[in-house]
């Protein structure tokens with residue numbers, strides 16, 4: 001059974017008395033354990049789709065089942081709880097808090113989820129070790145390189161042991177070598193059982209995903225490598 005199932009997704013943004021049709025009818029099912037890249041030209045709706053799938057942005061029409069819940073039928077409290085506890089999100093520009101240390105940034109979602117302080121500290125250390133930054137626990141983001149900041153952001157996204165991680169152009173701000181390290185980290189994460197949905201311009205990143213969903217102009221135009229059971233479901 002898919003853990004993400006989007007049906008008939010349409011997203012329109014009002015714009016100067018008119019509407020921008022960001023998504024024009026997307027159906028997509030993603031299974032547990034998949035590693036999916038969403039690709040396509042700038043402006044084709046990738047970020048919008050990712051936000052809709054992740055429970056961040058309600059579609060104009062259509063439904064999204066995320067981890068068994070009809071996510072936009074939930075009230076805001078339940079929806080943010082789902083996002084906080086079972087979903088991770090990684091942004092192109094990291095979105096770390098500059099005044100907090102790496103460890104404190106990673107602890108933040110755990111604090112929100114009510115994890116006790118001692119356990120938070122231990123888990124933050126474990127996660128920063130996992131992403132290769134155990135030696136940078138006390139550093140603040142302005143004193144870290146782009147690649148290091150993205151590792152902290154990944155550790156933060158993993159804080160509450162999400163089942164699905166969404167990433168929007170996670171290597172977009174990084175040079176090739178640093179980007180490759182981030183991809184390797186994603187591969188390890190997927191091998192450890194986390195479902196990954198990654199929006200990317202970077203063919204390098206896309207080639208290393210097992211499935212590639214290609215978008216153009218607000219729709220899915222090709223879908224390579226979907227699991228057979230999902231494909232036959234359509």
Ligand SMILES: Nc1ncnc2c1ncn2[C@@H]1O[C@H](COP(=O)(O)OP(=O)(O)O)[C@@H](O)[C@H]1O
Pocket residue numbers: 013014015020021022040041042043044045046047048049
């Ligand atoms: N908040 C918004 N208001 C108006 N138009 C938007 C908004 N967000 C995105 N769009 C438009 O929707 C389309 C898809 O955008 P986006 O999903 O960001 O594309 P991508 O991530 O593939 O570059 C674009 O035409 C963009 O300008």
Ligand SMILES: [Mg+2]
Pocket residue numbers: 046047048
């Ligand atoms: Mg985008």
